[in-house]
Amino acid sequence: MKDDVNILILSCGTRNKIVQYFKRELLDKGSVIATDCSNLAPALYEADKHYIVPRMDDEGYIDVILSICKENNIKAVLSLIDPELSLLAQHKQSFLDIGTIPIVSGYETIELCFDKYKMYEFLIRSEIQTVKSYIEKEKFYSDVKIGVINYPVFVKPIKGSASINISKVTSKEEIELLFSRFDNLMIQEFMDGTEYGADVYIDMISSEPVAIFIKEKIKMRAGETDKSVSIKDERLFELIKKFVKETGFKGIIDIDIFNVNGEYFISEVNPRFGGGYPHAYESGVNVPSMIINNIDGKVNTNMIGQYDEDIYMMKYNEIKIRKEMKKVGGEL
Amino acid sequence: MKDDVNILILSCGTRNKIVQYFKRELLDKGSVIATDCSNLAPALYEADKHYIVPRMDDEGYIDVILSICKENNIKAVLSLIDPELSLLAQHKQSFLDIGTIPIVSGYETIELCFDKYKMYEFLIRSEIQTVKSYIEKEKFYSDVKIGVINYPVFVKPIKGSASINISKVTSKEEIELLFSRFDNLMIQEFMDGTEYGADVYIDMISSEPVAIFIKEKIKMRAGETDKSVSIKDERLFELIKKFVKETGFKGIIDIDIFNVNGEYFISEVNPRFGGGYPHAYESGVNVPSMIINNIDGKVNTNMIGQYDEDIYMMKYNEIKIRKEMKKVGGEL
Numbered sequence: 001m002k003d004d005v006n007i008l009i010l011s012c013g014t015r016n017k018i019v020q021y022f023k024r025e026l027l028d029k030g031s032v033i034a035t036d037c038s039n040l041a042p043a044l045y046e047a048d049k050h051y052i053v054p055r056m057d058d059e060g061y062i063d064v065i066l067s068i069c070k071e072n073n074i075k076a077v078l079s080l081i082d083p084e085l086s087l088l089a090q091h092k093q094s095f096l097d098i099g100t101i102p103i104v105s106g107y108e109t110i111e112l113c114f115d116k117y118k119m120y121e122f123l124i125r126s127e128i129q130t131v132k133s134y135i136e137k138e139k140f141y142s143d144v145k146i147g148v149i150n151y152p153v154f155v156k157p158i159k160g161s162a163s164i165n166i167s168k169v170t171s172k173e174e175i176e177l178l179f180s181r182f183d184n185l186m187i188q189e190f191m192d193g194t195e196y197g198a199d200v201y202i203d204m205i206s207s208e209p210v211a212i213f214i215k216e217k218i219k220m221r222a223g224e225t226d227k228s229v230s231i232k233d234e235r236l237f238e239l240i241k242k243f244v245k246e247t248g249f250k251g252i253i254d255i256d257i258f259n260v261n262g263e264y265f266i267s268e269v270n271p272r273f274g275g276g277y278p279h280a281y282e283s284g285v286n287v288p289s290m291i292i293n294n295i296d297g298k299v300n301t302n303m304i305g306q307y308d309e310d311i312y313m314m315k316y317n318e319i320k321i322r323k324e325m326k327k328v329g330g331e332l
Numbered sequence: 333m334k335d336d337v338n339i340l341i342l343s344c345g346t347r348n349k350i351v352q353y354f355k356r357e358l359l360d361k362g363s364v365i366a367t368d369c370s371n372l373a374p375a376l377y378e379a380d381k382h383y384i385v386p387r388m389d390d391e392g393y394i395d396v397i398l399s400i401c402k403e404n405n406i407k408a409v410l411s412l413i414d415p416e417l418s419l420l421a422q423h424k425q426s427f428l429d430i431g432t433i434p435i436v437s438g439y440e441t442i443e444l445c446f447d448k449y450k451m452y453e454f455l456i457r458s459e460i461q462t463v464k465s466y467i468e469k470e471k472f473y474s475d476v477k478i479g480v481i482n483y484p485v486f487v488k489p490i491k492g493s494a495s496i497n498i499s500k501v502t503s504k505e506e507i508e509l510l511f512s513r514f515d516n517l518m519i520q521e522f523m524d525g526t527e528y529g530a531d532v533y534i535d536m537i538s539s540e541p542v543a544i545f546i547k548e549k550i551k552m553r554a555g556e557t558d559k560s561v562s563i564k565d566e567r568l569f570e571l572i573k574k575f576v577k578e579t580g581f582k583g584i585i586d587i588d589i590f591n592v593n594g595e596y597f598i599s600e601v602n603p604r605f606g607g608g609y610p611h612a613y614e615s616g617v618n619v620p621s622m623i624i625n626n627i628d629g630k631v632n633t634n635m636i637g638q639y640d641e642d643i644y645m646m647k648y649n650e651i652k653i654r655k656e657m658k659k660v661g662g663e664l
């Protein structure tokens with residue numbers, strides 16, 4: 001129906017929980033529609049309706065998405081994977097023209113997140129503590145000599161998500177080997193401290209951060225938080241508020257932070273729902289309902305820090321079973 | 333009660349599905365009790381009752397487990413992690429003496445699985461095709477020269493589970509670097525083909541393989557099967573039957589197999605429930621019920637191949653939330 005609050009989740013992949021949460025918050029107010037380029041994306045089968053779409057880099061992809069929006073009277077669209085965020089931001093006006101709000105930050109802000117070295121420079125300019133980074137290995141070697149930085153360090157691609165190709169290295173020999181095998185690498189300080197993740201919602205109407213949930217990462221697995229515990233710290237809330245306002249984020253983002261000897265260092269931002277968001281939701285930080293409020297034209301009230309500390313999250317594997325599927329899509 | 337079929341699952345970790353399946357099969361016939369050394373093991377909270385126990389390598393660990401068995405009138409015990417399998421096999425008689433059956437293979441068989449090079453030699457002797465392996469790098473270099481093996485190859489620890497420290501290497505230089513940094517490595521041929529996993533149940537009473545479920549691995553993530561599809565092949569069923577009988581396995585095991593140009597190569601065995609077992613269960617290969625039959629003194633009938641082909645399994649993350657836990661156990 002025309003007034004239904006229908007929400008489209010692009011590249012839903014294995015993010016079943018996100019689809020479930022939107023369905024739970026919408027109830028009979030509207031439907032959740034999901035897309036993926038593979039029919040082996042289990043989150044497709046959580047949605048009220050799903051589409052197998054072309055790969056994002058295919059010509060005409062955005063037209064397919066726009067026509068799904070029109071056909072299903074979609075009020076808001078969001079994506080769960082990085083490269084698609086830039087695409088949504090670039091085509092923001094085309095979505096708005098048909099009455100669909102893209103829940104996403106601006107293009108420049110998104111690009112800043114995907115270039116770890118540019119983000120490093122931005123943070124330095126903004127006088128926010130961050131993780132020492134180098135793209136020139138000679139500069140790094142000379143800083144090692146004068147004791148500004150020490151081994152071990154991480155070598156990782158400047159652009160790239162999760163832990164793909166990240167190596168902890170302990171010698172010049174290994175750095176030379178990695179730089180000779182791969183392009184566009186950077187060297188990053190190894191932070192010997194505690195890692196935090198912050199799920200932050202920046203209201204789409206007021207542009208103010210209205211929710212911040214902080215978790216200490218207890219155990220990682222394949223670049224994802226496997227176990228975490230909720231914590232609160234006014235000083236970190238203030239730092240995050242300053243950072244997200246200077247950067248101009250909108251909607252839901254996920255920030256990685258290190259705590260070394262009580263000092264906070266902002267490391268990276270995923271300008272979308274992070275993999276650990278279910279911890280925030282289950283602790284009462286209800287971003288889907290904030291998004292629905294924004295769609296309804298309502299500004300969210302500030303609820304930063306309104307959750308309990310010492311809530312533990314533990315991930316495990318759940319499975320979806322499907323019979324006799326047609327072989328379609330990128331992953332098959 | 334005395335006749336209850338109570339089952340103890342040791343080191344349950346994140347294997348929530350295994351605990352759920354046993355509970356579902358037992359219904360009101362008995363209880364599932366779970367242990368782990370960390371209170372952040374989410375599967376603990378699926379069980380009817382759980383215990384946080386010392387680390388497996390702590391002195392007195394086995395006595396703690398034996399007393400849990402006595403206290404809860406446990407009829408069968410199984411473990412979900414590798415190092416504990418040897419321990420269960422070593423103390424088999426102590427468990428049998430108190431009326432608890434360890435669902436596990438014999439000690440020698442388990443040790444064979446954990447030493448990838450010994451398994452390689454065993455398979456060669458048994459004239460079963462396997463993946464070319466080397467522990468002496470000089471022998472490998474000379475085989476490269478005469479064209480018996482080519483780069484890329486995998487370098488991995490001889491003993492070690494999942495993908496810990498596995499590197500795909502393309503040059504002698506990298507092999508030298510890895511061998512200089514780590515001990516007890518082996519070089520293994522890179523198999524350019526399809527990877528299969530087989531979940532096999534060898535009846536604890538008749539010692540006959542009674543169930544085999546084969547899945548083609550479609551996508552891996554962090555050493556685990558993320559997506560798979562069920563397949564059947566009489567030739568592979570026969571090969572697996574021959575292999576498990578020669579090796580003397582008992583209970584539930586998980587076999588990794590490569591298919592290269594229609595030829596099968598057995599690669600590794602986990603002599604326990606594999607991470608992909610939920611695919612078999614959801615396709616009707618009900619190992620928990622076979623274990624319960626064996627506990628009841630019933631021999632299972634052969635049901636090898638009794639499942640449907642083209643059933644797809646897709647994993648995603650589910651979470652458990654716990655409030656205000658005491659900080660106990662190894663992982664905290």
